[in-house]
Amino acid sequence: MTVLLCEPDTAAAGRLYQELSSSLLVQRVVAVASLADATREAAASDFDVVVLDPVGADLPRAGRFALARLGAGTAVVLHVDLAQVEAQSTTFYHGERSRLRDAFTLDKRTPVTMLAAEIDVVLTKCQAFRLLATGRSRAERLLDEVRERASSTGDAELERLVDDVDQVRILENVRPDPTLVRPNPSRNTVFLSYRFKEEDGYVRGLTGLLEDDGFEVVTGRAADGYVGMAVLNRIRECEFFVSLMTRSRQFAEPGEKFATSAWLIEEKGAALAFSKYMVLLVEEGVDDIGGLHGDWQRHQFTATTFTTAARAAVQQLRNRTGQTG
Incomplete structure (x- = not known):
């Protein structure tokens, strides 16, 4: 894919340019610092993806530019502080x-x-969007050809067919979101939160127990709480x-009650949303963990009982996979 990057913040632009250029999905990146330069580049070349900071630029003009690119079938990525945008x-x-x-x-x-x-x-989302947009564009051209043929030949059956297709196209207003596609999970893989x-x-011991029983452990280690x-x-x-x-x-x-880290609650919520086992x-004393879907899923432990609790948790997974022993 070809990418047009418009980011006035020099440091942010440098980081984005480096990572975009390193991606196997990207063939070329053109970086500009102003919306005027982005407009000129977009007029001179077709880009598959536009990465844009609409807040750093002039929001009304940047919004119109982004909408024009979306209308042309370009995948648009808004580089923004999501918390700020939400507020x-x-x-x-x-x-x-x-x-x-x-x-x-x-x-x-x-x-x-x-x-x-x-x-x-x-970028994976953008690639899916581009494939969808390309397919629609080709379908539009083909439909125009059929419509023209129906009009020139007076073929009533063909005209009815075109009308039927036009009625069905209302479904195009619902754009599939690639993030909602749920892949088949890899067997015996465990996300450890x-x-x-x-x-x-604790983590080293638990990871060892899981791996000894044939589970592949995946974490969000590089995320730093994000x-x-x-x-x-x-x-x-x-x-x-497993959390x-x-x-x-x-x-x-008053009372020996503790909170755990907020991002563990977020990851647990995501796992529930994805219907994960x-x-x-x-840990004993931890309270308010976002609600439970059955106490049987919970293994409480202290520093002295952790190994026993961890073995019980791993056995629970083994039972789920049909392993015995």
């Missing part, structure tokens, strides 16, 4: 800019360690989900 959504998506919800997004808060993975996810402070203790599309895809592509919920901070109210290992 100002009434302004950002005002009027005709409401159609910018059809564009893809790349969060400016993405950690550097996750940027390459996030870009790969976005945990606080990275536990890596040298639950982006790359991490969500890892969860979706795994057969099982190690350890104490993060103590609640202010879930096993929770919860």
Whole structure:
């Protein structure tokens, strides 16, 4: 794919250019700093993808530019702070800019360690969008030829066929989102969700138990607490989900009650949304973990009982796969 990158922030532009150029999906990247330059480049060449910071540029003009590219069948990626956009959504998506919800997004808060993975996810979406747009374009041309033939020959049957096709095309208003495609998960794969402070203790032991029983362990290690599309895809592509919920901070109210890390709750929510078979290992005292779907999924532990709880969790997975012993 060919990519037009419009990002006025020099540092951000440099990082994006490097990662885009390194992607196997990208043949060429043209980087510009202004919307005027982007407009000239888009007029001179056809690009498969436009990556644009509409906030750093002039939002009304950038919005019109992005919508024009979308209308031409170009995949548009908005490089924005998603939290900021959400907080100002009434302004950002005002009027005709409401159609910018059809564009893809790349969060400016993405950690550097996750940027390459996030870009790969976005580019994969763009590739699917382009294939869909190309197919529609060819179908439009073919339909125009059939319509012209029906008109010139007076073929009533052919005219009725064209009318039927026009009625069906209302379905094109629903654009399939590649992110909703649920791949068949790889067998015996486990996404392990945990606080990275536990890596040298509980996690090492649990990972060893899982691998000894033939499970492949996948984590979001490079995400640094950021639950982006790359991490969500890892969860979706795994057969099982195991969350190690350890104490993060103590609640202010009296009692030995603790919260775990917020991103563990987010990852658990994603696993539920993807209908993953879930096993929770919860440290004693951890409360408010986002609700449970059956207490049988929960194994509580302390520092002295962790190995026993971990073995029970692994056995639960073995039972699910039909393994015995």
